[in-house]
Amino acid sequence: MSSASVAVLPQPLLAVRGVTVQYKTAEHLVTAVYRASFDVHPGDRFVMLGPSGCGKSTLLKSIAGFIRPVEGDILLESRPVRSAGPDRIMVFQEFDQLLPWKTVRDNVVFALVETGVSRRDAHERAQLNLERVGLATFADLYPHMLSGGMKQRVALARAMALEPKILLMDEPFAALDALTRRRMQEELLALWDDVGFTLVFVTHSIEEATIVGSRILVLSPHPGRVRAELNVPAGIEARAALDRRIHHLLFGDDATGRAVRTVHGGR
């Protein structure tokens, strides 16, 4: 019964139970996610992976509290998520998530002060986290003076400074060039090593999922349903095997190289 493989798991940090998310367009009621269930445990790098239009961003937004599910429960430390809050901070793909009228430092300080941190502590935490992402020397610049990669680093520093229970990332590197994206992925892993946050990361790139994640939730397209939950092994060979396995899950046996490309290249 209690063999090593069926160890009793601790209480999950985030529990998603049979969640269905729908939204209305002008003419349609769209079901984006259908009865998704999964657990995220402390220290996870939990990746939600699926093709465009599988509802993974919508699911992430309902975890953040921006969208109410029509069915099911989202529990953070056993308490239902009802609205957005600083215990779940999202880093978006778009660069305009920084307030353009505040300097890099003030962007971080503002978020902290608004969530109840004293001004002095806020300045210290801003400084520390800007150092972590290597932008302490750019603290007094305005966001429009930064490159895309630097803006995303500031957003990440701001999110970490708020010390959320879960850090949510919605394709945060998708709008960056390939070289910068690669570097940001490495930096994110290094920060996870140092700081030790819990991450829920959405991507449509299988490659990114296997680099960033420790566990991958594979979603089927339209409406998003949970297809699989996979562990990411160490080692390049094992990861390549996982990569092929996910291809197979998403596209079946007749998957052509062309279809795979589309998912890889993406936006």
Place this chain on the structure above:
Amino acid sequence: MAAASVRSQPADRPEFVREIGDIPAGLRIDAPLTLWERVYRIDAVRQATLLVLLAALWQVYATSLNNNLVLPSFSETLDAVWNGLVTGPLLSRAWTSVRVLVLGYAAGIVVAGILTLLAISTRLGSDLLNLLTAMFNPLPAIALLPLALLWFGLGQGSILFVLIHAVLWPLALNTHAGFRGVGETLRLTGQSFGLRGARFAVKILFPAAFPAILSGLKISWAFAWRTLIAAELVFGVSSGGGGLGWYIFENRNQLEIPNVFAGLLTVIALGLLVEGVIFRAIERVTVRRWGMQR
């Protein structure tokens, strides 16, 4: 083209790697601009030059016309301005106008603010603003003046009424459009920090929409000026002393044409001052610094 089966292969060429070496002498990579280039880049210098040119053109044409009942020359107008300021009533007239103008402008801003806050907080408020703007924005403020005179009598009240009408609609329209244009990401970010209601409006929506609000302020400032001068031309007297419009009207009746031009020049100068000094300063420390406008 001829045969689809024959795929052209890229030509086979040798690779190479070379040393870059020193930068050639005489190649300027980071050279300072010349004095002329630097001066030309100053906005105020270029605009002042244009002003001087326009004034010179006016002077030359008016001198050749030599009829100061039709067009007094620039120097005559300056004389009239000087006399008007020192011995005549020009300064007090200008002050009367500016005081009423600022009062009406401020009141218009307050009402526009209330209407837009209503519009962003409820859907019905938004409908109301859209409807009212569509109805009243095309209505010239001066067309309301006869009605205003009936309601508020001959005096400041009537002028304030038409000024508020002139300021309110364009400002509310721009502000509301600015609020609606604030991106989804920024809104969600603000929500994550726990900002709701009025705090959300003040700390996120207002600065994010500031370029649109500022352009609304500029447009309605110009509208207010026009309306005020036109209203003063119609009946002039407001609480004891007339404004600039009255000054222009009075002097035209007495065929003191240089004084008419002095009044017009004062209106223009005040407009340039507000645009070039006040609005520009606001732009410099806000939308330009934030990279929202070039």
